[in-house]
Amino acid sequence: MTALRFDLDAVLDTLADQGWIVIPQALPVDLTANLREACLQVWDEGRFHEAATGRAGGQARRAEIRSDSVLWLDQVDELPAVRAYNAAMDEIMQAVNRGLYLGLAELESHFAVYPEGAFYKKHLDRFQDDDARTLTTVFYLNENWPADAGGQIRLYLDEACGQFIDVEPDAGTLVLFLADRFWHEVLPAKRQRLSVTGWYRRQGGSLPW
Ligand SMILES: O=C(O)CCC(=O)C(=O)O
Numbered sequence: 001m002t003a004l005r006f007d008l009d010a011v012l013d014t015l016a017d018q019g020w021i022v023i024p025q026a027l028p029v030d031l032t033a034n035l036r037e038a039c040l041q042v043w044d045e046g047r048f049h050e051a052a053t054g055r056a057g058g059q060a061r062r063a064e065i066r067s068d069s070v071l072w073l074d075q076v077d078e079l080p081a082v083r084a085y086n087a088a089m090d091e092i093m094q095a096v097n098r099g100l101y102l103g104l105a106e107l108e109s110h111f112a113v114y115p116e117g118a119f120y121k122k123h124l125d126r127f128q129d130d131d132a133r134t135l136t137t138v139f140y141l142n143e144n145w146p147a148d149a150g151g152q153i154r155l156y157l158d159e160a161c162g163q164f165i166d167v168e169p170d171a172g173t174l175v176l177f178l179a180d181r182f183w184h185e186v187l188p189a190k191r192q193r194l195s196v197t198g199w200y201r202r203q204g205g206s207l208p209w
């Protein structure tokens with residue numbers, strides 16, 4: 001039985017049309033709550049590390065760019081909530097491959113905790129030396145997020161960054177966008193902000209020419 005609480009075909013149409021979508025209440029409330037509990041548990045166990053920017057050899061901790069902490073889900077994929085999340089995200093990946101022919105092969109994702117005051121400055125989710133990251137996924141875990149708590153993702157809708165939307169990091173909201181097309185940032189959060197960020201990757205990842 002599917003855990004997806006939205007119309008997949010409609011989502012695929014919108015993604016094909018505009019390259020991004022915001023889906024409120026995307027997954028069952030109990031799945032989201034369990035994932036939030038799992039995130040807080042491993043946070044309390046001290047298993048997160050401060051996030052870096054760049055990849056492999058080029059990785060650097062750049063606190064002026066981002067100030068969140070992360071834990072990759074493959075470190076904790078024995079947790080039932082993480083398994084349930086991965087299964088739901090896999091279902092989305094299969095549908096995207098059938099409908100949009102993106103050739104996605106896997107999802108890499110991490111929990112992210114933004115402590116009070118944390119942010120992530122405007123960026124593109126694509127490494128200079130690796131174009132495998134194709135579709136970004138962000139799933140929020142914050143119950144009763146106050147309207148004045150900041151922490152929205154600001155998604156710029158055009159290359160010139162003239163237009164944008166701000167999305168509240170409310171529990172159950174899933175945001176999908178093409179990783180190489182949409183600049184975005186996380187506005188400073190005034191309280192602890194929890195999420196799962198991921199990237200569906202294409203096979204291989206090098207340019208085909
Ligand atoms: O948490 C968010 O809203 C976005 C996070 C993000 O942009 C990233 O981790 O690359």
Ligand SMILES: [Fe+2]
Nearest residue numbers: 123124125184
């Ligand atoms: Fe990002």
